[in-house]
Amino acid sequence: MSTSYLDIRIRLHLENAGIVNLHLLAIPAFDRHTGQVTFEVASKALDVLCESWRDMLIGISTDGEKKTTGRVSGVAARFQQVCRPRFIRIWCGAHQLDIVLQDAYTHFGKETFYIKLTAALGYLGRQQNLVKDMRSQAPKVADTRWESMSSVSAWFKAHKIALNDYFELKKPSCTPLPCWWVQIMIINHFAARTTITFK
Numbered sequence: 001m002s003t004s005y006l007d008i009r010i011r012l013h014l015e016n017a018g019i020v021n022l023h024l025l026a027i028p029a030f031d032r033h034t035g036q037v038t039f040e041v042a043s044k045a046l047d048v049l050c051e052s053w054r055d056m057l058i059g060i061s062t063d064g065e066k067k068t069t070g071r072v073s074g075v076a077a078r079f080q081q082v083c084r085p086r087f088i089r090i091w092c093g094a095h096q097l098d099i100v101l102q103d104a105y106t107h108f109g110k111e112t113f114y115i116k117l118t119a120a121l122g123y124l125g126r127q128q129n130l131v132k133d134m135r136s137q138a139p140k141v142a143d144t145r146w147e148s149m150s151s152v153s154a155w156f157k158a159h160k161i162a163l164n165d166y167f168e169l170k171k172p173s174c175t176p177l178p179c180w181w182v183q184i185m186i187i188n189h190f191a192a193r194t195t196i197t198f199k
Contacts, residue, residue, distance in 0.1 A: 004029045006041055024049075039078040059088030063095040094198055101146035101194060105187070113183050117141065119174035121152070130166055134159060150195040153188035156181075 008024045025045055031037045046053040060079050080087040106114045124130065124138045131137045139155055142148040156163065160181065167175040176184075 004033065006038060008042055008045065035074045035078060038075045042075070043079075043082075054082050055084060057083045057087075059090060061090040061092055063092050097194065097197060098146050101149070104190075105146060105149055108187065109180075109183050113180065113187070116174065116176055116180055117152070117184075120176060123172050123174045124163070127166070134162055147191075147195055147198050149187060150191035153184050153191050156184045157188050 006027045006029050008027070010022050010024045012020045012022065014020055027041055027045060029037075029041065031041075046057075050056065057079065060076050062074075062076050076089045080089065108114065118141065121138050121141060136155070136159065139148065139151045141152045164181070
């Protein structure tokens with residue numbers, strides 16, 4: 001998990017099987033993550049697999065990051081320059097939804113909801129006796145995959161009584177106000193719907 005890598009998936013159209021979606025390769029990336037470096041690493045891997053890939057590749061799907069979508073030096077632009085005309089560039093729908101969720105979650109409740117959530121998660125993660133008594137540990141919210149908010153909000157919902165009692169007993173500075181518990185229920189309802197969309 002601590003090693004940066006370039007993940008390459010390919011979709012092939014085969015006469016007998018139709019469209020096949022394959023995880024091709026995860027390449028450790030120790031160099032800077034510029035569009036040029038990413039393109040060079042990916043094209044070298046494709047050269048090994050099929051020298052004529054430039055004539056066969058009809059499109060690329062990226063996650064929407066600037067280094068992949070830049071018009072001049074982005075990864076997609078570099079592939080478009082070496083492939084056949086009418087090359088298709090697709091910006092991943094899941095990444096676009098993730099950007100919307102990031103904005104929604106971080107600004108919900110005038111930005112105090114997310115601040116209180118991360119503070120509570122940090123505090124609860126250090127309470128080993130509570131974790132042992134509950135036989136459950138709070139999941140982590142990942143600011144690179146906002147789909148994680150579904151499991152986090154569901155965990156708070158499932159353990160609301162035990163957590164509320166613990167906060168009342170210990171009175172840490174991150175103790176959520178009653179309105180925060182209403183917000184977590186709203187987020188849980190919303191996050192469950194977005195998880196369906198992601199899947």
